[in-house]
Amino acid sequence: MTNANASITITAFANSPDKGEGHARDMRVRWALEEVGESYSVRLLSFDELKTSSYLVIHPFGKIPAFEQDDLVLFESGAIVQHIACKYRGLLPPDANARERAIMWLFAALNTVEPPIVEREAFMLLERDKPWFGERLNILDDNVRMRLQELSDWLGDAEWLEDSFTVGDLMMVMVVRRLEDAGQYLFDEFPTIAAYVARGEARPAYQRAFADQRAVFLDSESVSAGSE
Amino acid sequence: MTNANASITITAFANSPDKGEGHARDMRVRWALEEVGESYSVRLLSFDELKTSSYLVIHPFGKIPAFEQDDLVLFESGAIVQHIACKYRGLLPPDANARERAIMWLFAALNTVEPPIVEREAFMLLERDKPWFGERLNILDDNVRMRLQELSDWLGDAEWLEDSFTVGDLMMVMVVRRLEDAGQYLFDEFPTIAAYVARGEARPAYQRAFADQRAVFLDSESVSAGSE
Incomplete structure (x- = not known):
């Protein structure tokens, strides 16, 4: 739950390039915080603000999310999510x-x-008009397929990667669901993976986190509509 | 130090594609174990053995290294190195x-x-004869340059990423030194990074780990020479 007075603050895009689809990396942290039941406030940043010296002191790679609580400052979504999992109950x-x-x-x-999923995603975004697009996309698709097959074999009939839902599932679901939309056909080839992601997305904590990041997008839309 | 009777066992390539240059991911674990002063034994595996069902139970992605100690089995070099850092003194x-x-x-x-470093490395290895090689290499070089610049800016005149050498430096040095050889010109553009990597490689624990993984390569060379 977001709360302006929470001791935890995270950063997120003021205008996420994913248009509220929950692929920006603040979503991982929001979901983790919802699973453990901790409220947090969000500091929204423009792309320009990410590259200012005052933010680079906090996040040297100029990305979101960063995490601040008392005198602890962290960046890197994996480290933040692990910190939350170790400090609070519910993810381990x-x-x-x-x-x-x-x-x-x-x-x-x-x-x-x-x-391989992010490499394919960036390639589709940046090199679609290049003469090599089709041939290379096949290579990148196969790289993704290899990992999905291994993951699918591991999961088999299991609900989660180990005996119960953990921080490992949270991140795996977040990573694999990047294939929704632009990689839907890959997703469709692995029903075990599709069902696994759907189980993650059905969790109430996921739903709350998704709605909160989506609200940022909807707000920014109404602001830009209002300014026209 | 390797010791056949150690409680820790890791897996490594019997024939590493890096020819003993220390880029295979067992090197990270060897270095971590040397820093904390724990001995370990090594189980060498052929490429075929990595894909057998008996190994995939241990490592679902069929890669090295895996880590075994008592009833704990781990894969993924980052997780193994973090486990070592948290359990023993010397890396945190x-x-x-x-x-x-x-x-x-x-x-x-x-x-x-x-x-971006591994993406560039795989590209150089697999797509050198493609018509798009030159144009794409420039793109991938720039992706690597961006990260090296940010890292260099963060380091400035500091010896390590934070106040003292930690598990974070160990992994950062391992990752960036992949640019030696095929990415030497990128490396040369960032003297701050080159000096940082050299400081890591100069550590006695690094040197011991490097020598031990190199001995595996030299042994495999003498075996194949003897079989001719």
């Missing part, structure tokens, strides 16, 4: 080894599954 | 917030800095 199981396994899946989402 | 500072910041840099290395 009680058993020590099971916690390690959950965090392992957080890293797997970010370092093994996300890179 | 004592202050709680400083620990969070160190771990934040571990995520930044893996999720913000590594992806």
